[in-house]
Amino acid sequence: MKLFGIKLDKRAFIRWKIYIDRARMYIGYISFVMIAFMFLNDFKDASIRTFLDENKLITYPLMMVVFMLFSLVLGRLDTKLGLRKEEMRNAAIENPVTMEILNNLKEIQEKLDEK
Numbered sequence: 001m002k003l004f005g006i007k008l009d010k011r012a013f014i015r016w017k018i019y020i021d022r023a024r025m026y027i028g029y030i031s032f033v034m035i036a037f038m039f040l041n042d043f044k045d046a047s048i049r050t051f052l053d054e055n056k057l058i059t060y061p062l063m064m065v066v067f068m069l070f071s072l073v074l075g076r077l078d079t080k081l082g083l084r085k086e087e088m089r090n091a092a093i094e095n096p097v098t099m100e101i102l103n104n105l106k107e108i109q110e111k112l113d114e115k
Helices: 010-041 046-054 056-081 083-094 096-114
Strands: none
Touching: 010 056, 046 056, 056 083, 083 096
């Protein structure tokens, strides 16, 4: 089936889903910056608010650097603890294609060991 000259089939929908998933990462970066600005604009204390308003060219970039450093530390901690590896391992176990590949590799290894 076609709509506006675009083929509509299972492969097209999967390709579009992949595009959306990739774009989601970049939207997350934009969201990160917006959260940082909201954090800075949420101060109600008059002295802090005045300081932030008078020194925007210093405080906003400085806070962005602090947020970036904080994110790097969290990412490093996540890597050191191996959370991402375990997450990927669990996702692979749930993926039938990955499990089929693993089973095929095990069969090949067994056949090689026999010879």
